[in-house]
Amino acid sequence: MEKDNIIAIDLAKSVFQVCKVSPRGKIIYNREVSRKRLKELLVKETKSLVAMEACATAHYWARYAERAGHQVKVINARIVKGFQTKQKTDKNDAIAIATAAPLEHIQSIRIHSVEEQAMQSTERARNLALTHVIAQSNQIRGLLLEFGIVIPQGINSLRRNLPMILEDAENDLPDSFRQIVMSLWEHLEVQIEHADAITSSLKGTIESNQVCQKLMKLEGVGPIGALGLSLRLGKGEHYSNGRNAAASIGLTPKQHSSGGKEHIGHISKQCADKRLRATLYQGALSVVSLVINRPPKTNKEQWLKALIARRGKKVAAIALANKTVRTAYAILKSDSEYEPQVIV
Numbered sequence: 564m565e566k567d568n569i570i571a572i573d574l575a576k577s578v579f580q581v582c583k584v585s586p587r588g589k590i591i592y593n594r595e596v597s598r599k600r601l602k603e604l605l606v607k608e609t610k611s612l613v614a615m616e617a618c619a620t621a622h623y624w625a626r627y628a629e630r631a632g633h634q635v636k637v638i639n640a641r642i643v644k645g646f647q648t649k650q651k652t653d654k655n656d657a658i659a660i661a662t663a664a665p666l667e668h669i670q671s672i673r674i675h676s677v678e679e680q681a682m683q684s685t686e687r688a689r690n691l692a693l694t695h696v697i698a699q700s701n702q703i704r705g706l707l708l709e710f711g712i713v714i715p716q717g718i719n720s721l722r723r724n725l726p727m728i729l730e731d732a733e734n735d736l737p738d739s740f741r742q743i744v745m746s747l748w749e750h751l752e753v754q755i756e757h758a759d760a761i762t763s764s765l766k767g768t769i770e771s772n773q774v775c776q777k778l779m780k781l782e783g784v785g786p787i788g789a790l791g792l793s794l795r796l797g798k799g800e801h802y803s804n805g806r807n808a809a810a811s812i813g814l815t816p817k818q819h820s821s822g823g824k825e826h827i828g829h830i831s832k833q834c835a836d837k838r839l840r841a842t843l844y845q846g847a848l849s850v851v852s853l854v855i856n857r858p859p860k861t862n863k864e865q866w867l868k869a870l871i872a873r874r875g876k877k878v879a880a881i882a883l884a885n886k887t888v889r890t891a892y893a894i895l896k897s898d899s900e901y902e903p904q905v906i907v
Contacts (some may be wrong), residue, residue, distance in 0.1 A: 568608070568609070568612070569586075569611065569664050570604075571661035572624065573615075573657040577597065580594075583608075605631045608631075610634070612665065613625075613628040614637075615637055615638070615660060616639075617638060625674045638663055638669060643656070644659070646662045647659045673795070673797050679794055682794065683794055685764060685768065686790060689765055693758050695754050696755055699751045700721055703721065703747050704721070707744070710734070710735065712734060729741050772793070775790055777900060778901075781887050781901055782903075783883065784891075792839070798896065805888065808888050814843070817829060840884070843888070846884070847879075847881070850867070851880050852876075854868055855876070862906060867879055
């Protein structure tokens with residue numbers, strides 16, 4: 564790496580800022596290039612360290628640069644921001660990326676393959692579809708609530724009660740408004756069908772993925788959590804140990820230590836994968852709710868129950884999510900199966 568040039572790219576949609584730096588740190592050029600010119604540049608350049616921020620299209624360009632024979636480093640945008648010494652411009656952003664790239668302690672995020680990116684994109688599409696379903700159903704409830712009509716939560720409740728509400732001639736709803744509500748419901752049914760189709764497709768993909776099936780054996784890990792862990796951890800090659808893997812998701816406490824004194828705070832939000840952390844936390848919380856009402860069956864449940872009694876449900880759930888990530892890292896690193904230790 565020390566003998567190679569550094570090509571730092573500030574990614575964009577059409578016009579990219581490219582900064583080429585020599586192994587001694589001298590800026591060879593720092594200029595704008597078009598999308599077509601960037602592809603030509605990556606192919607023609609000798610083997611270099613190509614660096615970029617982790618943002619939109621980063622995985623695509625990282626794979627393209629790797630196919631062109633370069634070493635690639637995709638850096639978290641928050642880390643790059645710490646290397647900016649001047650005002651924010653595309654040129655200064657590219658210089659900041661080039662400054663951070665050669666440092667060994669600045670790690671690259673894991674670059675997804677085309678198949679992995681497709682699975683992640685499907686999960687993102689499902690999440691947005693579910694968000695639209697919830698928003699539309701809440702709007703129907705909210706509009707009817709203004710007329711004094713209360714519908715309990717849940718799609719099934721809405722489906723069961725709405726026809727009777729629209730047919731009730733004594734609830735003082737104007738005919739024009741009844742038509743609007745009916746139109747909103749028809750639109751919601753289309754959204755529900757769309758969300759179900761994406762969910763079914765994603766479910767089939769996860770069921771055929773051996774890594775996801777392996778991770779789903781962990782306590783509190785469902786299909787979405789297993790997919791998130793597999794995409795985040797890969798084979799564990801980007802992490803030195805399980806603690807670093809858990810820290811990258813935001814499941815380790817924040818430290819502020821100086822002068823030999825350690826101050827441990829709340830879980831860190833810096834560089835955290837908030838979506839995956841929320842999924843793992845919810846799964847862990849469901850395990851906590853189950854374990855608290857029954858005798859422990861495994862050593863992990865025994866540990867968890869003691870922690871609940873000592874620190875409470877929420878702290879125990881975070882601790883379990885932390886342990887889940889560490890266990891997942893060990894499984895993926897050693898290509899082994901999860902076998903919980905049953906209390907004899």
